[in-house]
Amino acid sequence: MSRLIRAVIEPRALRHNLSTVRERARRARVMAVVKANAYGHGLVPAALSLPEADAFAVARLEEGLALRAAGITQPIVLLEGVFTAEQLLEAARHGFDLVVHDALQVELLEEMTGAHRFVLWIKIDTGMNRLGFPPREFAPALERVRRLKPSPLEIRLLTHLACADEPDNRMTNQQVARFRETTRGLDYSVSIANSAGIFGSAQLKCDWVRPGLALYGASPFAATSAAQLGLEPVMSLESSVIAVRRVTAGETVGYGAAWTAPRDCLIAIIAAGYGDGLPRGLPGGTPVLIAGARAPIVGRVSMDMTAVDVSAVPGVHVGTAALLWGPGLPVEEIARHAGTIPYELLCSVSQRVPLELR
Numbered sequence: 237m238s239r240l241i242r243a244v245i246e247p248r249a250l251r252h253n254l255s256t257v258r259e260r261a262r263r264a265r266v267m268a269v270v271k272a273n274a275y276g277h278g279l280v281p282a283a284l285s286l287p288e289a290d291a292f293a294v295a296r297l298e299e300g301l302a303l304r305a306a307g308i309t310q311p312i313v314l315l316e317g318v319f320t321a322e323q324l325l326e327a328a329r330h331g332f333d334l335v336v337h338d339a340l341q342v343e344l345l346e347e348m349t350g351a352h353r354f355v356l357w358i359k360i361d362t363g364m365n366r367l368g369f370p371p372r373e374f375a376p377a378l379e380r381v382r383r384l385k386p387s388p389l390e391i392r393l394l395t396h397l398a399c400a401d402e403p404d405n406r407m408t409n410q411q412v413a414r415f416r417e418t419t420r421g422l423d424y425s426v427s428i429a430n431s432a433g434i435f436g437s438a439q440l441k442c443d444w445v446r447p448g449l450a451l452y453g454a455s456p457f458a459a460t461s462a463a464q465l466g467l468e469p470v471m472s473l474e475s476s477v478i479a480v481r482r483v484t485a486g487e488t489v490g491y492g493a494a495w496t497a498p499r500d501c502l503i504a505i506i507a508a509g510y511g512d513g514l515p516r517g518l519p520g521g522t523p524v525l526i527a528g529a530r531a532p533i534v535g536r537v538s539m540d541m542t543a544v545d546v547s548a549v550p551g552v553h554v555g556t557a558a559l560l561w562g563p564g565l566p567v568e569e570i571a572r573h574a575g576t577i578p579y580e581l582l583c584s585v586s587q588r589v590p591l592e593l594r
């Protein structure tokens with residue numbers, strides 16, 4: 237019998253997507269966002285597959301440490317910066333670049349003793365209201381950063397967009413205008429665009445771009461597919477059939493007897509459930525690719541198994557391969573069925589699912 241659930245990762249597709257990003261954001265350097273286990277693709281294998289990335293971005297110190305432990309020598313940016321003197325020292329030891337988004341972080345830098353010098357990314361909050369200095373607090377923060385002893389290796393500026401995934405959303409232009417106004421006259425490198433910013437239509441100045449989702453081959457837009465953007469899915473969530481049964485019209489399938497067969501059906505049980513990261517809320521009718529055909533999920537997703545109506549798919553047997561998402565079945569489509577976004581599905585692939593590099 238063929239293998240049970242696994243997330244097959246294609247480094248070639250990852251590299252392809254990086255070059256698609258580069259074509260789109262010519263002249264910009266690329267900070268590959270690999271936080272949250274590279275959106276479920278494996279932090280270290282993903283980073284090792286991208287020797288061409290100009291830098292990596294992670295959210296937490298521990299993620300950066302894992303990259304260094306694996307021998308990654310490119311710059312690593314901590315997108316949330318550090319929060320204690322110990323973390324700052326650790327960041328210095330490993331040569332991390334820091335986002336500075338709060339006065340407390342400037343204080344930590346001011347109080348640091350020793351000769352450590354950092355590349356510092358000052359984050360400006362242009363409307364997301366999550367992290368960053370509001371425009372009126374930016375100039376004093378910059379002044380303090382400029383006066384640090386020893387001086388920073390380099391100062392750079394960034395902001396993050398709230399609505400770039402919605403084409404023509406006015407907020408994107410407002411945020412960009414606020415950023416320009418706040419940074420007018422300054423000659424620092426800047427970074428604004430995430431995946432949606434890179435592939436969207438707004439004119440964004442980009443010395444650096446910060447793609448996450450696009451690198452993994454998914455589209456950030458509801459109305460434009462990854463294929464239309466020239467992106468290829470990197471993850472295939474593959475499993476196989478572990479049982480096939482005939483169900484007579486009127487019989488039910490699974491917990492809560494939530495689905496009743498409208499006619500005599502052939503049901504395949506796939507080894508994939510919410511224990512693997514498949515949302516329990518996936519509604520009946522969500523497709524699974526099985527023997528090359530789309531077959532609908534029936535009944536409730538359970539912890540280890542999901543039932544699929546394969547009445548219309550010839551030749552399904554125990555061991556037949558099933559694709560939950562990947563080439564031919566975009567994760568964005570499954571996310572729509574689940575009422576969520578591809579980010580969440582990719583990040584939710586659980587620890588028991590082995591990652592396999594193809």
Ligand SMILES: Cc1ncc(COP(=O)(O)O)c(C=O)c1O
Nearest residue numbers: 269396430431446447448449450
């Ligand atoms: C500050 C920052 N930049 C870039 C990204 C990458 O975003 P995306 O995956 O939409 O490209 C993220 C992800 O959430 C982020 O928090």
